[in-house]
Amino acid sequence: MKEKDLLDLGYKKYEGETYDVYFNKDVCKHSGNCVKANHTVFQLKRKPWVLPVATEQESVITAIKGCPSGALKYKLKNSDEIEP
Ligand code: SF4
Structure with a gap:
């Protein structure tokens, strides 16, 4: 999928230095997995709640x-492909 298609679907883009993250609140099931997995990048009480810190990429x-x-997707800066 390309970025334009994702944005058309209602995803919001969070830009980082080495990768970007996309999130769609209407798709999110609020499992909390993302926050539990990485509390540096995903913090519900912060604005923006997604901060794509380069050192946390992997x-x-x-x-x-x-x-x-x-609800969450990412794209490496050196690629045009949105994953997963
Ligand atoms: S974005 Fe995904 S992992 Fe994070 S709370 Fe929503 S459904 Fe769970």
């Missing part, structure tokens, strides 16, 4: 892959 990819709803 951990965030794992966290996003563990999102049960598909």
Whole structure:
């Protein structure tokens, strides 16, 4: 999937230096998996609640892959492909 399609579906983009994160609140099932998996990048009480810190990239990819709803996606800066 390309970024434009994701934004058209209602996903919001959170930009980082080495990767971007996308989130759709209407898709989120509020399992809390993301917050439990990485509390540096995902913090519900902070604005923005997603902060794509470069040093957390690998951990965030794992966290996003563990999102049960598909509400979270990511894209590496050196790629055009949105994952997963
Ligand atoms: S892991 Fe996915 S479904 Fe669960 S709270 Fe985070 S974004 Fe929502």
